[in-house]
Amino acid sequence: MNKIIDPELPREATLTNLLAEIRARRDEFEKLTYVPLDMVGKLKTIGAYRAFVPKELGGDASSPAEFCRLIERLSEADASTGWVASFGVSAVYLAALPPATFKAIYGEDPDTVFAGALFPPQTAREVEGGFEVQGRWPYCSGCMGASLIGAGIRVEGGSSSGLPRMAVMPREKVQIKHSWDALGLSATGSHDVVADCVIVPEEWTFIRGAPPHRDEPVFRYPSMALAAQVLAVVGLGTAREALNWVHREARDKPAITGAPPIGARPYIQAELGRAEARLRSARSFFYDTIEEAWEVILAGRDLERDLHVRLRLVATEAAAAGSEVTRMAFVMAGSEAIRRGHLISRCMLDAAAVAQHAFLGQGTWTSAGAALLGQPNFPGYP
Incomplete structure (x- = not known):
């Protein structure tokens, strides 16, 4: 189902229609091993690639939280599509290019991928x-x-x-x-x-990681932290999709064995409660910290080191929570989820892959702790 996007639709309506199309086509994307050009073009129509481009160059000059929420919603529909759209963040670190080069890229096309x-x-x-x-x-x-x-x-x-x-x-x-x-x-x-x-x-x-040559607020936001956050939020969106499936199945679907529906089973009830708490806690930590830092930047103040480190830590925690929660959903789904191509198994594998990224993996817990304690760390962290 390859729909034509109506350019006259408001952006929210366009996004709603696009999410439905992504869900309908995610099997197609998986077979291709990539998100095709026509879909990349549709991601442009919702502002995924112009989000951080300055307004003077035709961009939207979005805030980090606004962009992360967009990627989270796309990732609920399909983690791979959310991941590909997340590279709209590129404008932030490409601002380390000489100003004339940056302008040559985005002045000609603010939707450059x-x-x-x-x-x-x-x-x-x-x-x-x-x-x-x-x-x-x-x-x-x-x-x-x-x-x-x-x-x-x-x-x-x-x-x-x-x-x-x-x-x-x-x-x-x-x-x-x-x-x-x-x-x-x-x-x-x-x-x-x-x-x-x-x-x-x-x-x-x-x-990579050098200071930018622009002074708009988003270019004063730590670029390495933002690069980690836009990837980590893919895991949050994927986990939300998995839990939404569990909610639907628990309410509506009887067990094929004659056992009580999964929603009537105490162990499912307890596990779903734990999963919701884990996901919502990580999500709140994620957005609260991003918005705290954004307020500091808008006020023209420098970020304190503790807050800078937390901007990296929230990404590690979001990725870890997404991986853990989708694993919990897989267990709650039972034997049905082991079928090839099942939504829950796909969510679990996608979220696990997010948490394996070098910006988000197990070593970043150590880096965060070392940074909070003022100990030696890897170049570029936080």
Whole structure:
């Protein structure tokens, strides 16, 4: 079901219609292993890629919480689509590019779609005209719908305080190797990208995590924290979809064995209560902290270190909660959920994949604790 989006519809009505289409097509996306271009175009119509672009360049200048809520809703319909849409965050860290380059990208098209693969950084040589970029990078989520591709590089003899440099290239300058075959987030198109001696001008490179060259409020929000948050919220949306399924089944569906409906079973009642508390607590911690930081930034004040660390911690907790809650839903669903393609098993695998991301994995608990205690930490954290 490939519907045409009416450009005259209000954005909320457009989003409601789009969510229904995403649910109807998520099996199609999974078979493709990526979200197709027509759907990427529809994500543009709801502002997914212009969200953080300055208004002077035709963007929406959204707040972090507004964008995360959009990604959360998309992820309820399909985690992979939410994940691909989350790269609307790219405008924030691409602001570390020289101002003229940033304007060249978004001034021409505020809906520009960027996909990047940072690790492992590949060695690049300084040559006349910039850097010669060569290598292969895995996990380039969303590359099938992107017009710009970023790749992590390490410049021979260069120094970036331990942070990698990213080279930004037109999509046609790289090859996409269809390597993505995953149990979770299987439609993100997180394929490998290959560059073969591509010359990238220095002004089309930037240090990932470096200060931006713009001063609008969102560019004063910590970019690495925001990058983690927009991924973590995919897990929250996925978990909400799983629990909504449990609610429906518990109320409406009789057991095929003659046993009481699952909603009448005390252990299901208790587990659903625990799952709702876990998800809602993580979600409140997530949005409360984001909005607290946003108020500080709007007031023109600097973030205190404790709040900065919590901005990373809420992402780790949201991802962990999404993974745990979908696992709880899987157990509550019983043997039905083991069927291939079942909504609950898909949600569980998707949320587990979110929590495996390098920005959100087990090591980030240690990083958060170390940062709160003033202990040595990895470069770029928080």
